[in-house]
Amino acid sequence: MRPSPRLVAALAALPLALAACGGGGAGSTPAAPPSIADASADNRPVKGGGTLNIALNADPDALDPSISTTLVGREVFANMCEKLYDIDATATLVPQLAGALPEVSEDGKEVTIKLKEGVKFNDGTALDAEAVKKSLDRHRTWEKSARQADLAAVTKVTVVDPATIKLTLDRAFTPLTAQLADRAGMIMSPKALDAGGDNFGASPVCAGPYKFASRTSGSQIVLEKAPDYYDAAKVKLDKLVYKIIVDPNVRAANLKSGDVQVADQLATTTVKGVQSDPNLTVVSGGGLGYYGITINTGNVTGSTEKPGAVSTALGKSPELREAFELALDRDMINKTVYNGLHEVDCFPVPLDSPYRAQDLRCPKRDLAKAKQLVQASGVAVPIAVTLTSPNDATNVRLAQVIQQMTKEAGFNVSVQTAEFVSTLEQGKSGKFDVMLNGWSGRVDPDGNLTNLVTSRGSNNYSGMSDPGIDDPIKQAAAESDPAKRAELYAGALQKAAELRGVLYLYHNKYYLGMSKKVAGVQYFKDGLPRFVTAGFAA
CATH class of the missing domain: 3.90.76.10 (Dipeptide-binding Protein; Domain 1)
Known part of the structure; x- marks a missing residue:
């Protein structure tokens, strides 16, 4: 279904602050950057020594592998x-x-x-x-x-x-x-576990190319080369300094100025500007994860507790959740918010996964049907929805686009912003109506499903609970034949799509900006920059 002229005009009128820095507005699509495997410059030899400054897009939670739940935390762990x-x-x-x-x-x-x-x-x-x-x-x-x-x-x-x-x-x-x-x-x-106990994350000690040195909350995390690493000769850098720079425009600007030499998760609206700088390069990774809209359908006292009845309009009504989804245009969201640089989808298993059934289909925007479902619900229009969003510029823009699209179907979405980690806490505790939330993805589909959509999973913020989801996912985990696993996952995914506890929007592609002086970085489908062989080009 074609978007209405009124919607196109409304989206065009939204603030374009994201495009103000770094070039490339919402209507300007940059060329998709290559993966690191295709970036031949990264094979250059590197010299020993030096400090690499890396911009992270958020402050990680505790640096304790047992309790960490953030992607940025995994980025730090990848090198420690x-x-x-x-x-x-x-x-x-x-x-x-x-x-x-x-x-x-x-x-x-x-x-x-x-x-x-x-x-x-x-x-x-x-x-x-x-x-x-x-x-x-x-x-x-x-x-x-x-x-x-x-x-x-x-x-x-x-x-x-x-x-x-x-x-x-x-x-x-x-x-x-x-x-x-x-x-x-x-x-x-x-x-270190005996010494730190529950507070291990304040001074973590693992086995890795770099060791923890210090952390200033909200500002930076410092790692130093680990002399006891089993392959220490491979490690060239003396130090990694992760700087917390939430604003995507500031992250790109600091990369251009040289204050940082690597910037993670470039906003798609800043990719073109970074690409056009002769001193910088952009490579892509990720694709295993997803981003979407989580709707609280049963998370009353916490994601790991027994589901209960929620009182919100969307939480109570599968039909209204269907109407909300049919008001969305995923392709337009990708183009308007992300310059078309993500991979549109409505399921949590990547399109190229061997465990993804080929016949899974996504609904197109159907405003007429959405309005019919709203009218049939008997709920007074406009239907109030509170959307919780991380407070960075990209998520705020996504929230605004969702707000405009669903307004046409009869929903009145109010946007409530919070720090990223705070939104996770709200998700775990069930203290939300609807929220923007993603998952960085795992190479085996079970890692995108069991903890996130099965009953009482720690990251099942929606509170979905249905044997039609739980049973086939559990059966698939015990099955070694990829074709049989794909068939079982297809059944679970179809059931989850009917319940609509999560409205998946796209698979995240991550874009890593780097100074051309930096080489030897490894960047794979998990979107975690590995600096074990990185350094400054010799």
Whole structure:
């Protein structure tokens, strides 16, 4: 359905502050930047020494792998806290702190992992099987841990010998290796855990190319080269300084001025301006995650608690949620807010995933049907909706576009902004009506689903709870055949699409701006810049 002239005019009239800095307004589409794998300049040799200043788009939550939930936190961890496994440039799972891929028993319930030998934590403590067991047990059993769902299938961690652990599972769980390639597989110094306890994140110690040095809340995080890293000769930089720069225009401006040499998650409206600077380059990563609109349908006392009845119009009525979705034009949102640089979709599994059924389809904007559903609901028009949005300029603009689109269908959306981390807290506690929220994505689809749409998942902010979602996702996790897994996921995704606890808008593409003086950066589909081989070009 074509958008109405009135809507086009309304969107055109919205503030274009995002485009004011860096060139390229909403109607100017830049060329899509290449992935890092295609950026041949990144293969240049680098010299030793120096400090790399990196702009982060938000302040991470606690730097504790057991409780962290933010993408920016994962960006810092990527260079400080290695995992048992990682992904490579092709998004293939590879060993990191493990010495090889896991050995899995025939029934899938015993997983044996050999560890890389000679590894030390950044405090000099040896990384052995006992240390791995201590971290994994903390991830899966600590009441504050956000990793419990990631490792829910694991019932026991056994030390076989100093270089081998065995995980006993209550069911076959194919996504386990992928979970161990993220925060659930990060191994923390047992010495630092004993010293820090619940406050480990204030002075974290892991095994990685850089070690934690200091943090000034809301300002910066400093990492220093780790002398005890097992491959320290590969690491060239002396120091990484992560600077918290929320405003996308300021982030781009600091990159242009040289105050920072790398800027994460460039706003799509600043990409063209950065690309046009002869001293800078832009590369793309990400695509595993998504962004969308979460509607509170049952989260009354917290996402991990039993769902209950909510009192809001959208929360009570699937038909009104359908009307809200049909008032949205995803393609126009992508073009108007993001210069067309994201990948439009209405499901949480990426379009190119082998676990994505090909027959999944997204609804187009249908304002006439949306109005019919609103009228049939019997709720007085305009229907009040409170939309919670992170307070950065890009999200505020997205909220304004949603506000204008849904107004035509009979909704009166008021936008409430808050700091990014505050919106996450509101999501967890259920203290919201509708909110803008995303997920950075995982290489195995279970990581985009179980914790986010199944009953009482820690990130299931909507509070959705339905066996038509839960059961096939659980069955798919026990299945090793990709085609069978895709079929099971398709059923769960269709059911979730009917309930509309989350209206997915697009898959995030991340754009990393860099000085051309910087080389050796690794930037993959998870959108996490890795600086283990980075430095200033020789």
